[in-house]
Amino acid sequence: MNDEEMTYQKKELPASVSKIGLGLLILGIILGVIAFFADQTRASFNYLIAYAFMISIGVGSLFLVALEYAAGAVWSVPIRRVVEFFAATIPFLAILVIPLLFNLHDLFHWTHAEAVADDEILQGKAPYLNVQFFIVRAFVLIALWTLFYLFFIRNSKKQDETKDQKLTKRNIRLSVIFIPVFAITISISAMDWLMSAEPHWFSTIFGVYFFSGTVIAALAAATLATVILKENNYLHPKITNDHLFSLGALLFAFINFWAYIAFSQFLLIWYADLPEETFWFLQKWEGSWAVFSIILIVIHFIVPYAMLVSNPAKSDPKRIKFISVWLLFAHLFDLYWLVMPEAPGMESGYTFSWIDFVFPILIVGLTILVFNYKAKKDNLLPIGDPKLKRGLDFHL
Amino acid sequence: MSTVDYSVEVPAVQGRLSLSEIEELVAKPLDSKPDKKFYIALGISTSVLGIGAICLLITFLNGVGMWGNNQPVSWGFPIVNFVFWVGIGHAGTLISAILFLLRQKWRTGIARFAEAMTIFAVMCAGIFPVIHTGRPWLAGYLMPYPNQHSLWVNFTSPLVWDVFAVSVYFTVSLVFWYTGLIPDFATLRDRTTSKIKKTIYSIFSLGWRHSTRHWQHYEKAYVILAGFATPLVLSVHTIVSFDFAVSIMPGWHTTIFPPYFVAGAIFSGFAMVVTVLIFVRKIFDLQNIITIDHLEKMNKVILATGMMVGYAYGMEFFIAWYSGVQFEQFVFINRAFGPYAWAYWIMVSCNVFIPQLFWFKKIRRSVPVMLIIVIFVNVGMWFERFVIVVTSLHRDYLPSSWGMYAPTLYDAGILLGSFGLFFTLVILFTKALPVVSISEVKAVADGAQPSHHGGEKHG
Numbered sequence: 029m030n031d032e033e034m035t036y037q038k039k040e041l042p043a044s045v046s047k048i049g050l051g052l053l054i055l056g057i058i059l060g061v062i063a064f065f066a067d068q069t070r071a072s073f074n075y076l077i078a079y080a081f082m083i084s085i086g087v088g089s090l091f092l093v094a095l096e097y098a099a100g101a102v103w104s105v106p107i108r109r110v111v112e113f114f115a116a117t118i119p120f121l122a123i124l125v126i127p128l129l130f131n132l133h134d135l136f137h138w139t140h141a142e143a144v145a146d147d148e149i150l151q152g153k154a155p156y157l158n159v160q161f162f163i164v165r166a167f168v169l170i171a172l173w174t175l176f177y178l179f180f181i182r183n184s185k186k187q188d189e190t191k192d193q194k195l196t197k198r199n200i201r202l203s204v205i206f207i208p209v210f211a212i213t214i215s216i217s218a219m220d221w222l223m224s225a226e227p228h229w230f231s232t233i234f235g236v237y238f239f240s241g242t243v244i245a246a247l248a249a250a251t252l253a254t255v256i257l258k259e260n261n262y263l264h265p266k267i268t269n270d271h272l273f274s275l276g277a278l279l280f281a282f283i284n285f286w287a288y289i290a291f292s293q294f295l296l297i298w299y300a301d302l303p304e305e306t307f308w309f310l311q312k313w314e315g316s317w318a319v320f321s322i323i324l325i326v327i328h329f330i331v332p333y334a335m336l337v338s339n340p341a342k343s344d345p346k347r348i349k350f351i352s353v354w355l356l357f358a359h360l361f362d363l364y365w366l367v368m369p370e371a372p373g374m375e376s377g378y379t380f381s382w383i384d385f386v387f388p389i390l391i392v393g394l395t396i397l398v399f400n401y402k403a404k405k406d407n408l409l410p411i412g413d414p415k416l417k418r419g420l421d422f423h424l
Numbered sequence: 425m426s427t428v429d430y431s432v433e434v435p436a437v438q439g440r441l442s443l444s445e446i447e448e449l450v451a452k453p454l455d456s457k458p459d460k461k462f463y464i465a466l467g468i469s470t471s472v473l474g475i476g477a478i479c480l481l482i483t484f485l486n487g488v489g490m491w492g493n494n495q496p497v498s499w500g501f502p503i504v505n506f507v508f509w510v511g512i513g514h515a516g517t518l519i520s521a522i523l524f525l526l527r528q529k530w531r532t533g534i535a536r537f538a539e540a541m542t543i544f545a546v547m548c549a550g551i552f553p554v555i556h557t558g559r560p561w562l563a564g565y566l567m568p569y570p571n572q573h574s575l576w577v578n579f580t581s582p583l584v585w586d587v588f589a590v591s592v593y594f595t596v597s598l599v600f601w602y603t604g605l606i607p608d609f610a611t612l613r614d615r616t617t618s619k620i621k622k623t624i625y626s627i628f629s630l631g632w633r634h635s636t637r638h639w640q641h642y643e644k645a646y647v648i649l650a651g652f653a654t655p656l657v658l659s660v661h662t663i664v665s666f667d668f669a670v671s672i673m674p675g676w677h678t679t680i681f682p683p684y685f686v687a688g689a690i691f692s693g694f695a696m697v698v699t700v701l702i703f704v705r706k707i708f709d710l711q712n713i714i715t716i717d718h719l720e721k722m723n724k725v726i727l728a729t730g731m732m733v734g735y736a737y738g739m740e741f742f743i744a745w746y747s748g749v750q751f752e753q754f755v756f757i758n759r760a761f762g763p764y765a766w767a768y769w770i771m772v773s774c775n776v777f778i779p780q781l782f783w784f785k786k787i788r789r790s791v792p793v794m795l796i797i798v799i800f801v802n803v804g805m806w807f808e809r810f811v812i813v814v815t816s817l818h819r820d821y822l823p824s825s826w827g828m829y830a831p832t833l834y835d836a837g838i839l840l841g842s843f844g845l846f847f848t849l850v851i852l853f854t855k856a857l858p859v860v861s862i863s864e865v866k867a868v869a870d871g872a873q874p875s876h877h878g879g880e881k882h883g
Contacts, residue, residue, distance in 0.1 A: 193431075196430050208731055230747040231743070236680065284655075300669075
């Protein structure tokens with residue numbers, strides 16, 4: 029390979045991208061505000077789902093970046109910036125979380141002092157599940173993620189200019205510290221935001237369950253963006269379908285991992301049949317929620333499994349583009365399934381509301397805007413990364 | 425070497441060995457007569473195996489009352505040892521199948537040996553549930569088949585799932601291992617001068633001629649087998665964890681058990697592989713094929729999986745408190761501060777604290793230090809199963825039936841015997857088959873693959 033191939037010319041994303049992003053964001057905010065006035069409880073729960081989804085995209089992406097450094101992966105270097113741009117949504121979590129903090133009373137049963145007073149189990153959990161500590165945790169987690177994000181990105185960007193190998197080394201160090209921190213923080217997020225929606229229920233695998241969904245969402249976002257950018261010639265021509273194959277194979281692996289974790293959790297609770305655990309699954313079998321439970325298995329596992337199981341499918345750009353949109357929806361659906369049956373008034377089954385569709389618009393708009401802004405500012409290719417050349421030369 | 429150059433790939437084979445040198449190096453132990461050291465090692469391991477066999481014989485003559493198993497701890501050493509050995513096996517499949525699918529070239533030097541260890545470890549594991557039934561001659565009824573006694577297994581019992589899982593795992597591991605061996609058998613056939621050996625190698629090489637067509641079929645078969653073996657790694661130890669977790673026993677019934685057991689299995693398996701490979705690479709002079717880089721990578725895996733296990737310990741403790749279930753809370757307090765606290769803290773120290781030393785590069789690359797650490801990990805993982813089995817059972821719901829568990833000499837003898845069996849098989853393996861895959865190592869050797877240096881000439 030000669031040096032000419034390596035020269036990278038920055039191309040700006042078309043102006044329509046920022047217009048679409050901004051349009052969706054504004055539409056989402058307006059509808060969201062109306063939603064909060066129309067039905068505060070329903071809106072709060074939907075907003076919680078959207079917030080958890082943003083954690084998946086942002087923090088999950090940062091985990092993928094860390095994984096590349098820690099594992100010494102080469103193939104993913106040319107598309108690492110795509111993942112980094114999604115991780116750029118992390119600092120916005122600090123703003124996004126605020127509306128939730130004003131609606132904790134609507135969201136979480138354990139915040140009701142009178143309910144806790146009559147409930148011995150909730151009293152026992154009070155040292156962990158209390159509003160002050162909960163808010164402190166929420167912000168500590170966001171602060172940790174933001175700090176790690178800033179450090180990673182600073183080194184990565186600096187390397188574009190200096191081509192200094194020490195920066196790679198620094199990011200490897202950062203990665204191996206971040207991965208355990210990520211494991212703990214993502215589990216705490218899962219327990220705080222999702223599990224404590226039903227404060228009596230508990231499951232030790234729950235953090236791993238959310239983690240598996242998080243990685244699927246982050247991978248799906250990265251795959252979708254990579255394929256779209258590649259189709260429109262924004263990426264280096266040496267990024268081939270072999271690179272896509274790796275993304276497809278990872279998606280396939282994590283679909284299976286999610287199914288494995290979900291099945292383990294279900295089977296063990298079903299088999300032991302202890303009332304303190306089963307009621308959570310029974311709630312998700314109440315009325316029309318049963319349909320949701322079955323749909324979840326179909327869209328989160330069976331369909332994507334069938335679509336990705338063959339090897340040519342994993343590197344087919346059209347196929348994986350479709351399946352990544354599908355999986356992003358499936359993860360949102362999963363979060364919806366986790367939380368919504370616990371919402372007041374939804375106990376006996378699903379009831380339709382337009383509010384369910386509002387916040388996804390908002391977060392899609394926000395993510396597009398952030399991605400576009402980052403793509404304007406930074407190179408789409410980490411041109412200073414010492415592993416880039418090997419990454420571009422990657423072949424199966 | 426203070427700075428690493430990330431722009432070049434670290435060679436999987438060191439010392440710039442030529443392809444024929446690799447072949448010579450691996451095949452050397454098979455061509456020469458075993459030396460004195462070999463017989464001494466074999467003598468020791470078969471003696472240890474003999475101790476186990478005698479203990480087992482006495483058990484068969486007198487019954488399982490010779491063991492420490494009793495109410496309330498009815499699952500003593502046999503189940504502890506079973507889970508321990510099944511766990512050891514997992515590293516082999518992980519290295520041979522999962523790392524293959526992840527295109528990790530460094531696996532080639534260690535895959536063959538690790539796979540062999542899988543097979544031997546599963547053999548050791550298989551003994552224990554069978555003898556634990558007390559009537560091992562009835563083991564055939566564990567297989568569901570129409571019989572005149574109209575006996576039918578209980579399909580809802582995870583113990584029956586174990587039978588299926590472990591036997592499928594063993595079969596697939598064996599086929600996978602053999603498939604990898606076929607090209608090597610052909611190589612050995614072509615180079616041996618002994619007539620008997622030539623006949624044996626010819627039979628096992630299945631007419632392999634190293635033709636492109638053969639390689640094409642071989643590679644397809646290998647990928648399929650790897651894809652088949654990968655879910656097995658997860659499923660076997662998952663089902664072993666179900667033995668405990670489907671119950672309603674506090675300390676056993678917890679949803680994190682499946683992934684936690686799998687992580688623990690990989691953790692202990694890697695520790696065992698490192699323990700054995702340290703000696704193998706020294707004795708057979710394979711330092712250039714099983715390089716210090718490979719050992720370092722395995723130590724990183726040990727560090728990572730050790731922390732996953734630590735995560736599970738922490739999560740179990742936290743949720744036991746968070747659940748508000750008194751029984752759960754009691755079991756965990758009893759584990760950490762009750763009469764078996766010593767076992768619990770051995771487990772935590774060996775599995776979580778000591779592997780933290782692997783954060784330091786110097787320690788990861790120092791053979792004597794890593795040997796000590798991985799032995800601690802082996803001990804710790806045995807104690808993990810001991811803690812899970814014994815501490816949960818010895819104080820159950822009814823305080824009047826609380827008791828303590830004390831293994832007898834026969835328990836210890838049979839455990840020792842299983843190590844004897846394992847090492848006997850390992851030692852025989854080193855002399856009977858190539859301990860490293862000759863064809864695979866050749867494929868990752870210098871010059872076997874297109875590189876940047878080669879590419880520049882074209883540019």
